[in-house]
Amino acid sequence: MGLATQSDQSGKAQQYTELIRDIPTTTPARDLYMYQDFINLKKIPEAITIYLIPYLTYLPLPQEKSMQTIGNEFVYGLFTIIPELVNKLVRRDVIRNMITYNDPDYGPVIRLVVDLDAREALELWLKLAKLFPYSKYGVVIGVRWLGKNNVSRDELADYIFKIMTESSLRTIVLRSFDVVEEMRRERDKR
Amino acid sequence: MTLLRNNVERFYGSPLTLVELYSYISRNIDAFKLPPEFRELLEADEELKVRVHVKECLAKLPRSITFISDTNGLSDVNIDSNIGIIKMFHKFAEALHFYPSLKLTSLDLLHFIYAKQFTKHIKYFATLDKDILKKADIIEKIIGIKIISDIKH
Numbered sequence: 001m002g003l004a005t006q007s008d009q010s011g012k013a014q015q016y017t018e019l020i021r022d023i024p025t026t027t028p029a030r031d032l033y034m035y036q037d038f039i040n041l042k043k044i045p046e047a048i049t050i051y052l053i054p055y056l057t058y059l060p061l062p063q064e065k066s067m068q069t070i071g072n073e074f075v076y077g078l079f080t081i082i083p084e085l086v087n088k089l090v091r092r093d094v095i096r097n098m099i100t101y102n103d104p105d106y107g108p109v110i111r112l113v114v115d116l117d118a119r120e121a122l123e124l125w126l127k128l129a130k131l132f133p134y135s136k137y138g139v140v141i142g143v144r145w146l147g148k149n150n151v152s153r154d155e156l157a158d159y160i161f162k163i164m165t166e167s168s169l170r171t172i173v174l175r176s177f178d179v180v181e182e183m184r185r186e187r188d189k190r
Numbered sequence: 191m192t193l194l195r196n197n198v199e200r201f202y203g204s205p206l207t208l209v210e211l212y213s214y215i216s217r218n219i220d221a222f223k224l225p226p227e228f229r230e231l232l233e234a235d236e237e238l239k240v241r242v243h244v245k246e247c248l249a250k251l252p253r254s255i256t257f258i259s260d261t262n263g264l265s266d267v268n269i270d271s272n273i274g275i276i277k278m279f280h281k282f283a284e285a286l287h288f289y290p291s292l293k294l295t296s297l298d299l300l301h302f303i304y305a306k307q308f309t310k311h312i313k314y315f316a317t318l319d320k321d322i323l324k325k326a327d328i329i330e331k332i333i334g335i336k337i338i339s340d341i342k343h
Contacts, residue, residue: 101226103225103226105223106225106226109226109227111227134225140225140226140227141227142226142227142228142230142231143227144231153235153237153238156238157238157241157242157245160228160231160232160238160242161242161245161246161249163228164225164228164242164246165249169225169228170225170246171222171223171224171225171243171246172222172223172225173221173222173223174220174221174222174223175221182214
């Protein structure tokens with residue numbers, strides 16, 4: 001997660017004065033959700049950049065906090081914002097469960113279980129991927145659905161690839177590949 | 191890099207490129223780890239998993255890729271009077287004419303047969319295969335496509 005400098009942040013804060021209105025600048029991550037009604041939904045990521053990251057950066061004695069702790073607080077902030085955001089995106093209460101866990105290779109993961117059919121759930125997942133790209137926030141978001149599976153396998157493959165692309169999530173290759181050597185080995189098999 | 195230096199605007203792939211990519215990824219699927227949530231979703235569906243990896247590989251190319259479509263057509267091939275005339279996919283039948291002069295392996299030659307269909311657009315054939323590089327001159331003379339590579343032969 002890249003942390004911007006204080007001067008960068010104050011510059012951005014100026015640009016988003018309509019966004020910040022009543023939110024005290026010292027709002028802890030865990031309380032940010034209380035102010036979400038004041039936030040323009042489209043600008044939630046910017047709000048997080050402006051409020052969450054500076055807060056985490058300028059906590060008293062930040063050197064006493066491990067990156068793991070900071071990451072956990074950040075996930076907690078997202079965890080509290082997402083339900084209301086999802087309700088606003090789909091215009092009804094659809095979240096039936098939310099869990100977080102840590103993946104050893106990718107870091108924190110938030111999984112939503114929603115009462116939607118597959119197509120709606122995948123559309124929601126795509127929107128969340130655009131709002132909270134992994135490349136920017138370092139948190140993987142997943143969506144599972146309880147409704148019917150109304151997408152074909154081709155569509156599912158397309159959705160998964162699109163969501164991964166929007167999130168900038170990439171496959172990890174577990175062993176090193178020497179392309180020339182791989183080619184040679186493949187050709188020798190013929 | 192050589193492709194980019196030659197101002198290549200677009201990549202072309204034959205259906206065989208896809209077949210080989212699917213084959214390679216399927217045989218090496220254990221080396222690829224999808225991100226969490228996607229991994230669990232596709233756990234029981236090996237085919238979809240391979241398809242997502244193929245899409246990822248193609249997306250990593252520095253230029254967009256156009257796949258040459260197969261076309262309908264069977265040719266009558268008469269090799270031996272005892273065998274009689276057999277029907278053969280026309281690309282395979284065309285390849286039979288080029289084996290004697292090019293002496294390439296079957297899959298390599300078929301890639302060239304597909305490329306030959308589009309010599310107006312396809313100027314270069316990129317490869318890391320030393321056997322093909324050794325035959326670069328004769329391939330260019332017969333097929334009309336220049337062989338380029340990042341490795342020296």
